[in-house]
Amino acid sequence: MHNRRLAAALAVVASAALAGSLALVRPADAASSLKQSAEAKSKYFGTALVQSNLSNSSLVGVAAAQFDMMTPGNEMKWDTTEPSNGSFNFGPGDNLVSFAQSHSMRVRGHNLVWHSQLPGWVSSLPTSQVQAAMETHITTEATHYKGEVYSWDVVNEPFNEDGSLRQDAFYNAMGTGYIADAIRTAHAADPNAKLYLNDYNIEGENAKSNAMYSLVQSLISQGVPIGGVGLESHFILGQVPSSMLANMQRFAALGVDVAVTELDDRIQLPASSANLQQQATDYSTVVSDCLAVTRCVGVSQWGVGDADSWIPGTFSGYGAATMYDQNYQPKPAYTAALNALGGTVSSSSSTPTTPTSSSSSSGGGGAACKVTDAVNAWNTGLTENITVSNTGSSAVNGWSLVFTLASGQTITSTWNATISPTSGQVTAKNMSYNAAIAPGGSVSFGFQANHTGNTAAPSAFSLNGQPCSNG
Ligand code: XIL
Numbered sequence: 001m002h003n004r005r006l007a008a009a010l011a012v013v014a015s016a017a018l019a020g021s022l023a024l025v026r027p028a029d030a031a032s033s034l035k036q037s038a039e040a041k042s043k044y045f046g047t048a049l050v051q052s053n054l055s056n057s058s059l060v061g062v063a064a065a066q067f068d069m070m071t072p073g074n075e076m077k078w079d080t081t082e083p084s085n086g087s088f089n090f091g092p093g094d095n096l097v098s099f100a101q102s103h104s105m106r107v108r109g110h111n112l113v114w115h116s117q118l119p120g121w122v123s124s125l126p127t128s129q130v131q132a133a134m135e136t137h138i139t140t141e142a143t144h145y146k147g148e149v150y151s152w153d154v155v156n157e158p159f160n161e162d163g164s165l166r167q168d169a170f171y172n173a174m175g176t177g178y179i180a181d182a183i184r185t186a187h188a189a190d191p192n193a194k195l196y197l198n199d200y201n202i203e204g205e206n207a208k209s210n211a212m213y214s215l216v217q218s219l220i221s222q223g224v225p226i227g228g229v230g231l232e233s234h235f236i237l238g239q240v241p242s243s244m245l246a247n248m249q250r251f252a253a254l255g256v257d258v259a260v261t262e263l264d265d266r267i268q269l270p271a272s273s274a275n276l277q278q279q280a281t282d283y284s285t286v287v288s289d290c291l292a293v294t295r296c297v298g299v300s301q302w303g304v305g306d307a308d309s310w311i312p313g314t315f316s317g318y319g320a321a322t323m324y325d326q327n328y329q330p331k332p333a334y335t336a337a338l339n340a341l342g343g344t345v346s347s348s349s350s351t352p353t354t355p356t357s358s359s360s361s362s363g364g365g366g367a368a369c370k371v372t373d374a375v376n377a378w379n380t381g382l383t384e385n386i387t388v389s390n391t392g393s394s395a396v397n398g399w400s401l402v403f404t405l406a407s408g409q410t411i412t413s414t415w416n417a418t419i420s421p422t423s424g425q426v427t428a429k430n431m432s433y434n435a436a437i438a439p440g441g442s443v444s445f446g447f448q449a450n451h452t453g454n455t456a457a458p459s460a461f462s463l464n465g466q467p468c469s470n471g
Helices: 002-025 034-040 051-055 057-066 091-102 127-144 169-189 207-221 244-253 273-291 332-340
Strands: 044-049 069-072 106-114 151-156 194-199 228-231 234-236 257-268 296-301 369-377 381-390 400-404 410-415 418-420 425-429 442-450 459-463
Touching: 034 044, 034 332, 044 051, 044 057, 044 106, 051 057, 051 091, 057 369, 057 381, 057 410, 057 442, 069 091, 069 296, 091 106, 106 127, 106 169, 106 257, 127 169, 151 169, 169 194, 169 207, 194 207, 194 257, 207 244, 228 244, 244 257, 244 273, 257 273, 273 296, 273 332, 369 459, 381 400, 410 418
Parallel strands: 044 069, 044 296, 069 106, 106 151, 151 194, 194 228, 228 257, 234 257, 257 296
Antiparallel strands: 369 381, 381 442, 400 425, 400 459, 410 442, 418 425
């Protein structure tokens, strides 16, 4: 009798423990980030990073939680990797590759041959020496990164808008054949990398994409190992071409992969909320188009958030081009992209079991709340995204969320909140920009932590002193 009661008690404990660990892999979690939702559809979702981004903890938190592919924004370009003839510098690119590897991201190598960010010494070479310089550059760089990159943009932006080839140093020295030569040279150095041609304004059907199409056909007919076509996709708000899907399909039908490689959608500043809704529609369209094409392997955004985007520095008066705002808070475009992938932002739809408390509407006060969370763990670290929903009927103005970290976990960086201390029972406090949680609304924040084997989610959440439901 006594033993049976003990066994029953143990069974309860065991099932509670099991429920706890199952909570980490519940379907809602699996679909609550861009990368997990993309992976569920056999695609990736990528971002571009530059070295200086790695010291921005808000940016890194979002990058680690959301993206599973990384394109170095500048660090693999010729002006960085071979600033003078025969002298190579792979340090900056290597740093980004290490970051990607430690965050379970693959790498799109970008790029080997391009008219821009090309050091002056290349354009000053006598034409008779350009081919050897190009081949040495490609061989040295692709060999250095052999086995570490998923793909290479071998030739970047080869076309003019009318579909003619740019008269750059490579074309002037070698004619059209430089493209086949570059791809063959890259293939010899790294036979497993997918080899791409990448360009902008080839997303829809037009003179430039027709020229790219003919080039790919011709390369295939010559047996050149072209693996894919990158559609940069630097869009202007509301101008995603209606022929983008058909265009991707025609390339795929040639037997090459396609990828959206540098997505952003610029808005004339200041951006209105109607603009942000249109941007959400644009992102959704692009993601849906990729999903509709089996050989569209993934979508990469150019940068993580509006604060690190290249747009304001390049297109005067424009900005707000990404899925995350200046503070790395998700914008409507994020939700739209996630939803298009079949994912959902951690839900606040289920009814709370204990709708407690009449919280006061100012100065914080008590709260009725629900917490959902998603853990992404790798061998020594993890990121945790936490969404707190206000399930009460009054606004929360200023919040403190107390919770307990799993043992052995130590927080190393946070985003969208401050958290202290770094282990054990901790308190997350709002930032100035996310202090208010409207009734039915939610805020998301997260952290990165080291762990010693226990990757469990935190537990025992309470918001402004009131326990929250979890899950
Ligand atoms: C951009 C970078 O983001 C900037 O930092 C740099 O100053 C210029 O290049 N097409 C490409 C990318 O293929 O390499 C470009 O990146 C954006 C346009």
